[in-house]
Amino acid sequence: MASLNVGNLGEYLREQRRTAQLSLRQLAEAAGVSNPYLSQIERGLRKPSAEVLQQVAKALRISAETLYVRAGILDETERDELETRAAILADPSINERQKQVLLQIYDSFRKENAAESAAASTADAGTDAAERPTT
Template sequence: MASLNVGNLGDYLREQRRSAQLSLRQLADAAGVSNPYLSQIERGLRKPSAEVLQQVAKALRISAETLYVRAGILDEQARDPLETRAVILADPSINERQKQVLLQIYESFRKENGLDSETGAEGPAADAPKDTPDDGPRTAGEGEAEPKST
């Protein structure tokens, strides 16, 4: 098991808590931990368990995995953008139009962050099936039967 980097974790937790506009007491209540204990975690004085980190992540509405990496419990893994696209395309709970819109949004964020060149793909979602014209999201039902208004 990797050693815990609680200082880095504490700073990150404080930043996330402030971004969520929560007081220390509010986060402690939401996570089900004591206020002094959470304060000690933020100051790098305590090493929280994975269970506590999971509760805090849930209260902050962030990924528990992110906190595990920050705490040194998990090693950070480089994410393959093609893997992300494959997960989106394989999700049976969203339809094809929704998948395409989600992929376009994902690609726009990557491009905005200067990461577009890492994909190895030519343009947004090059590995995604193209059953609809690439002219933006449609709002009427599935969008395939009704023409888009101008």
């Protein structure tokens, strides 16, 4: 997990709030947090919890995962995985059994690719060691 990047998060939240044409007070009320607390988050003075970020994301109608990435709570690949899973689970054109099968296939592909990537990294490390001159 990365460290919190509160300044970047605050700037992003301010930009999203302005895009949504909400005042600080309106967003604070919609998110169920105090106006001063939200102001401190936007100015990079406070580190909000995941729960607060989720409330703010809901009020802004944006992905909570996006805010988690901005805050350093979640990394980019974890966000991509969560969004893929959410899209599968939200699809009304497939039934629950199909969703579970699709998620199982998705998981197996991710595990297979991770194993291949790890094997390639190990092979590369061995090649690098073999190419180093001995003293």
